[in-house]
Amino acid sequence: xxxxxxxxxxxxxxxxxxxxxxxxxxxxxxxxxxxxxxxxxxxxxxxxxxxxxxxxxxxxxxxxxxxxxxxxxxxxxxxxxxxxxxxxxxxxxxxxxxxxxxxxxxxxxxxxxxxxxxxxxxxxxxxxxxxxxxxxxxxxxxxxxxxxxxxxxxxxxxxxxxxxxxxxxxxxxxxxxxxxxxxxxxxxxxxxxxxxxxxxxxxxxxxxxxxxx
Numbered sequence: 001x002x003x004x005x006x007x008x009x010x011x012x013x014x015x016x017x018x019x020x021x022x023x024x025x026x027x028x029x030x031x032x033x034x035x036x037x038x039x040x041x042x043x044x045x046x047x048x049x050x051x052x053x054x055x056x057x058x059x060x061x062x063x064x065x066x067x068x069x070x071x072x073x074x075x076x077x078x079x080x081x082x083x084x085x086x087x088x089x090x091x092x093x094x095x096x097x098x099x100x101x102x103x104x105x106x107x108x109x110x111x112x113x114x115x116x117x118x119x120x121x122x123x124x125x126x127x128x129x130x131x132x133x134x135x136x137x138x139x140x141x142x143x144x145x146x147x148x149x150x151x152x153x154x155x156x157x158x159x160x161x162x163x164x165x166x167x168x169x170x171x172x173x174x175x176x177x178x179x180x181x182x183x184x185x186x187x188x189x190x191x192x193x194x195x196x197x198x199x200x201x202x203x204x205x206x207x208x209x210x211x212x213x
Contacts, residue, residue, distance in 0.1 A: 007150065012154050014191075015155055015158050017088075017195065018192055019132060020091075020185065021158075022184050024127070024162075025166060025169035025172055028122065029169050044167055046123075047123045048160075050128070051159060054123065055128055055136045055155050058137055059136045059137065059155075062136075066141075072210065073206060075203065080135070083130055084193075084195055084199060085200065088190065088191070088192030091189025140152075
């Protein structure tokens with residue numbers, strides 16, 4: 001029971017650090033600046049729904065993707081770990097990682113254009129970027145249905161939390177200020193860097209076991 005609780009906390013903290021709803025709230029507010037409260041809520045709902053669906057697809061079909069392209073789990077753990085480590089390294093320095101925030105092309109004008117922000121850049125690559133996908137597949141590929149269910153339920157809970165951060169974000173930003181946001185971003189980056197390192201260690205260990213067998 002204690003190991004299960006620890007695993008759930010690890011999954012939650014991994015996702016929380018890489019999605020970082022606190023640090024992403026000012027980005028959401030900037031993208032929806034001038035929009036009404038109804039449009040902001042609609043953008044947040046669509047963004048998080050698309051984000052959750054992307055993670056569901058990769059969490060469930062992760063092993064099929066491995067088999068289709070002949071990718072071993074250790075190779076993915078090492079590559080995904082390095083990716084997560086890179087994002088965390090940039091965050092510790094106080095910079096937005098280009099892996100997670102590569103920028104955004106022009107948006108379509110009008111209401112549909114406002115809602116398009118929910119898909120790009122919010123859902124992809126801001127929330128469900130390569131690092132989030134790598135983390136989800138890594139957590140879900142530990143064998144059995146249990147890790148898959150844990151990963152999806154935990155990620156869904158985080159999506160709900162992120163929604164409230166986005167909708168009520170103006171108060172949070174005013175309360176924390178620039179210094180507070182910077183400190184939280186660096187702490188999340190440190191957690192990500194540690195998780196990425198652990199993924200790399202697990203991948204190297206798995207590769208050694210495969211080579212020895």
